[in-house]
Amino acid sequence: CRAALTADFQPLSDMRASAAYRQDAAYGLLLRCFLESQGCAVNLRGVTA
Numbered sequence: 001c002r003a004a005l006t007a008d009f010q011p012l013s014d015m016r017a018s019a020a021y022r023q024d025a026a027y028g029l030l031l032r033c034f035l036e037s038q039g040c041a042v043n044l045r046g047v048t049a
Helices: 002-008 019-037
Strands: none
Touching: 002 019
16 A cells, blocks of 8 residues: 555655655555545544554
8 A cells, every 4th residue: 555655646845844744644644544444443542652
């Protein structure tokens, strides 16, 4: 999934966010969308390290 996203989506860096940050954010949103479409509960307030 991440490889396909990286091949298809090349975000820009600017003073508000780096390309790497935007790539990670897009991956997180795509993963969340997939999990929710499969009926998985997604905890938005949970923090993991």
